[in-house]
Amino acid sequence: MRKDQFLAQLRRSLGGMDETEKKEILYDYEEHFRIGAAEGKDEEQIAGSLGNPRVIGNSYRIEGMLEEPSAGGGVTAGSVLRAVFASLSLTFFNLVVVIGPFFGLVGVMIGLWAAAVSLPLAGIAGIVALVASAVVPHLFSLSGMNPGFLVFAGIGVSALGVLAVIGMLLLTKMFIHGVAEYVKMNVRIVTRRR
Amino acid sequence: MNIQFKKGVLELCVLVVLCRKDYYGYELVQAISKSIDIAEGTVYPLLRRLTKEGYFKSYIQESAEGPARKYYQITEKGREYQAVLLEEWNRFITGVNALIGKEAAA
Numbered sequence: 001m002r003k004d005q006f007l008a009q010l011r012r013s014l015g016g017m018d019e020t021e022k023k024e025i026l027y028d029y030e031e032h033f034r035i036g037a038a039e040g041k042d043e044e045q046i047a048g049s050l051g052n053p054r055v056i057g058n059s060y061r062i063e064g065m066l067e068e069p070s071a072g073g074g075v076t077a078g079s080v081l082r083a084v085f086a087s088l089s090l091t092f093f094n095l096v097v098v099i100g101p102f103f104g105l106v107g108v109m110i111g112l113w114a115a116a117v118s119l120p121l122a123g124i125a126g127i128v129a130l131v132a133s134a135v136v137p138h139l140f141s142l143s144g145m146n147p148g149f150l151v152f153a154g155i156g157v158s159a160l161g162v163l164a165v166i167g168m169l170l171l172t173k174m175f176i177h178g179v180a181e182y183v184k185m186n187v188r189i190v191t192r193r194r
Numbered sequence: 195m196n197i198q199f200k201k202g203v204l205e206l207c208v209l210v211v212l213c214r215k216d217y218y219g220y221e222l223v224q225a226i227s228k229s230i231d232i233a234e235g236t237v238y239p240l241l242r243r244l245t246k247e248g249y250f251k252s253y254i255q256e257s258a259e260g261p262a263r264k265y266y267q268i269t270e271k272g273r274e275y276q277a278v279l280l281e282e283w284n285r286f287i288t289g290v291n292a293l294i295g296k297e298a299a300a
C-alpha cells in the first residue's frame with residue numbers, strides 16, 4: 001500500500017470525528033512516512049510495518065469513547081449539532097413511545113393508592129358505624145350485622161390497609177426512582193460527546 | 195501473543211521509554227518495535243490518548259536534517275503513572291513466574 005492509500009483509508013475509518021481532530025491524527029502518520037522516507041525506506045515498507053489503517057482508525061474511535069468526558073475537548077459545532085439531534089430524536093421517541101405507557105402507569109399508581117387508602121378507611125368506618133349505632137340508634141342501624149364481626153373485620157381491614165399503604169409507598173418510591181433514572185439517561189444521551 | 199495483553203504492556207513500554215528522554219513519534223516507534231513485535235501504527239493512538247489524559251505533552255521542534263518533528267515529553271503525572279504501572283507489572287510477573295516455577299517443578 002502506498003502512503004496516499006494508507007492515509008485515505010485511515011481518514012475514512014476515523015468516521016464522524018471533527019476535522020481538526022482528524023488532521024491532528026493524520027499529521028502523526030504523515031510525519032512518520034516523511035521520516036521513514038528520509039531514512040531510505042519505501043512507502044510500501046513503511047505502510048506495511050504500520051499495520052492495517054482501518055484497524056488503526058478504529059482504535060482511535062474506541063479510545064475516544066473510553067475517555068472521560070472531562071478530559072480535554074471543548075464544545076464544538078459538531079458536538080452541539082449531535083446533542084441537538086440526539087435530543088430531538090429522543091423527544092420524538094419520548095412523545096410517541098414513552099408518554100402513553102407513562103401516563104398509563106401513573107393512572108395505575110393512582111388507582112392502587114385509592115384502593116390502599118380506602119381499606120383502612122373502610123375498617124374505621126365499620127367501627128365508627130358500630131359506635132354510632134350504639135350512641136344514636138335512631139339514626140344508624142347495623143341492619144342485622146353482627147357487631148362482633150364488625151369489630152374484627154374493621155380491625156382486620158384496617159391492618160390490611162396499613163400494609164397496603166406501606167406497600168404503595170415502596171412502589172411509589174421505586175416508580176419515582178425509575179422515572180428519575182430514565183430522565184438521567186436521556187440527559188446522558190444528549191450531553192455525551194460521541 | 196494475545197492482542198489485549200500486548201496493548202496493556204505497550205502502554206507501560208511507551209511510558210518507560212519516554213521516562214528516559216523526549217522522543218519524536220517515529221523514533222519512539224522504532225525504539226519499541228526494536229524490542230517487541232507490534233504493528234507500529236498502534237503506538238500513535240496510544241500516544242494520543244495518554245497525551246489527552248495529561249501523561250505526555252507534545253511540542254514541535256525543527257530538526258537539523260529537515261522539516262519539523264513532533265516530540266513527546268512525559269509529565270510529572272506521567273512519571274507517577276509509570277511508577278504505578280511498573281510496580282503492578284513487577285508484581286504480576288513475579289506472580290506468574292512463581293506459578294510457572296511451581297508447574298515446572300511438579
